Amino acid sequence: MAKKLKIGLFGFGCVGQGLYYVLNNSTGFKADIVKIAVKNRDKKRSVTADLITYDKWEILNNPEIDVIVELIDDADEAFNIVSEALKRGKHVVTANKKMLAIHLEELYALQQKHNVSLLYEASACGSIPIIRSLEEYFDNEELEKVSGIFNGTTNYILTKTISEKLSYDNALKQAQEKGFAETDPTNDVEGFDAKFKTVIIALHAFGLIIKQEDVLNLGITTLHDNDIKYASEKGYKIKLTPIIQCLADNKVSALVSPRFIKESSQLYNVDNEFNGVIVEGKFSGEQFLQGRGAGSYPTGAAVLSDISALSHGYKYEYKKHVQKHASDFTNNVFLNVYFRYNTTDDLKKIKFTEIKEQYTSKEYSYVVGKLNLQYLIDNKDFILKNKLFVSLVDDVVSYDATNFIKATEKIAVEATA
Numbered sequence: 001m002a003k004k005l006k007i008g009l010f011g012f013g014c015v016g017q018g019l020y021y022v023l024n025n026s027t028g029f030k031a032d033i034v035k036i037a038v039k040n041r042d043k044k045r046s047v048t049a050d051l052i053t054y055d056k057w058e059i060l061n062n063p064e065i066d067v068i069v070e071l072i073d074d075a076d077e078a079f080n081i082v083s084e085a086l087k088r089g090k091h092v093v094t095a096n097k098k099m100l101a102i103h104l105e106e107l108y109a110l111q112q113k114h115n116v117s118l119l120y121e122a123s124a125c126g127s128i129p130i131i132r133s134l135e136e137y138f139d140n141e142e143l144e145k146v147s148g149i150f151n152g153t154t155n156y157i158l159t160k161t162i163s164e165k166l167s168y169d170n171a172l173k174q175a176q177e178k179g180f181a182e183t184d185p186t187n188d189v190e191g192f193d194a195k196f197k198t199v200i201i202a203l204h205a206f207g208l209i210i211k212q213e214d215v216l217n218l219g220i221t222t223l224h225d226n227d228i229k230y231a232s233e234k235g236y237k238i239k240l241t242p243i244i245q246c247l248a249d250n251k252v253s254a255l256v257s258p259r260f261i262k263e264s265s266q267l268y269n270v271d272n273e274f275n276g277v278i279v280e281g282k283f284s285g286e287q288f289l290q291g292r293g294a295g296s297y298p299t300g301a302a303v304l305s306d307i308s309a310l311s312h313g314y315k316y317e318y319k320k321h322v323q324k325h326a327s328d329f330t331n332n333v334f335l336n337v338y339f340r341y342n343t344t345d346d347l348k349k350i351k352f353t354e355i356k357e358q359y360t361s362k363e364y365s366y367v368v369g370k371l372n373l374q375y376l377i378d379n380k381d382f383i384l385k386n387k388l389f390v391s392l393v394d395d396v397v398s399y400d401a402t403n404f405i406k407a408t409e410k411i412a413v414e415a416t417a
């Protein structure tokens with residue numbers, strides 16, 4: 001019979017309270033929350049004072065507690081708590097994607113060294129069971145691509161820009177009023193949140209621990225009404241879509257960027273705060289998962305599912321990582337993009353290997369063509385500073401080693417010029 005776990009909970013905000021509610025209203029699974037650590041002494045709590053502590057050691061040093069559930073909003077302190085817990089032989093459940101993406105290597109090593117389990121289904125796409133699906137169902141299949149909509153805030157904003165023709169600023173304001181975007185929305189709208197999830201998913205899909213700073217994240221902050229008009233006229237929606245792909249030589253590429261989505265795509269009808277993930281396998285073909293990517297109860301339910309798995313002794317096997325499924329990470333890929341620019345000098349910086357469509361006027365100029373991802377990485381700050389906009393026009397990420405060498409040589413020559 002599964003053991004009734006004793007839980008030490010860190011954080012009693014949106015997700016912490018969601019977990020508390022879901023746990024207390026679930027009929028099938030029972031566990032005891034023994035103590036809850038929070039930060040602010042002046043906040044009113046919906047639980048009795050004897051459950052609350054402000055001292056993390058009261059939980060970490062309690063031998064009765066066998067599971068730590070970490071749901072705080074501070075990635076640095078979360079790492080301190082989680083690594084201390086693992087070192088003490090306690091199993092951990094967390095939803096903290098930023099902490100995970102930054103410290104995956106160390107956290108993987110700590111699990112192996114101390115023979116403990118660290119589960120984090122809620123960290124990637126909320127209630128969508130993507131990590132467990134990759135770990136369990138797709139553990140032996142060679143995957144070709146994982147893509148989708150990993151961030152509900154940006155999806156809500158982008159949905160409003162297309163369906164209600166709101167400007168980016170107005171859509172962001174509405175998202176903040178409805179509680180889908182934080183007062184400081186940087187993490188979401190600049191694509192960092194989606195990138196952290198991308199790094200986590202890449203490990204379970206392809207076995208590779210990617211450094212988050214190596215992954216390009218282009219967000220939606222420079223989206224202009226003209227871009228919305230262009231997409232609408234062609235019948236596209238705009239979505240922020242990470243693409244993680246296994247290429248030739250088992251190299252893996254990953255990026256987060258806006259993308260024009262055609263009606264035929266599974267992602268087309270994933271609107272508002274919803275998330276969607278497409279997993280493409282060599283033999284299984286395309287699988288599509290959709291669900292709530294955030295929110296108190298959906299995320300609490302994902303955390304509870306991990307706690308329940310722990311009660312049965314579940315651990316991630318990281319099979320593809322152990323078997324060195326992927327060789328290494330590369331940004332040496334070509335993409336088909338729409339690039340809205342201001343001056344001809346902008347076009348000199350973002351070089352296209354092939355131009356398929358071009359429009360120039362006093363108010364609005366764009367190019368649609370093929371370019372090397374490295375040009376976008378090298379010019380990300382320039383793009384943001386000058387309010388230029390980049391969107392993928394499809395999900396094709398092509399690898400061409402010969403062509404790439406030429407492209408990097410060009411970049412190197414320019415850098416020294």
Ligand SMILES: NC(=O)c1ccc[n+]([C@@H]2O[C@H](COP(=O)([O-])OP(=O)(O)OC[C@H]3O[C@@H](n4cnc5c(N)ncnc54)[C@H](OP(=O)(O)O)[C@@H]3O)[C@@H](O)[C@H]2O)c1
Pocket residue numbers: 010011012013014015016037038039040041043071072073074077095096097098122123126293294295296299
């Ligand atoms: N919200 C979502 O839908 C969602 C979805 C997926 C993943 N996540 C992740 O889940 C985590 C929690 O998010 P949230 O939305 O629940 O955050 P939140 O509502 O801001 O709550 C954060 C909680 O953490 C506590 N806290 C902060 N620093 C602490 C510390 N040093 N020691 C103890 N407690 C501390 C706060 O204490 P006080 O109550 O005293 O302020 C608060 O209870 C984050 O990593 C987030 O990225 C959230």
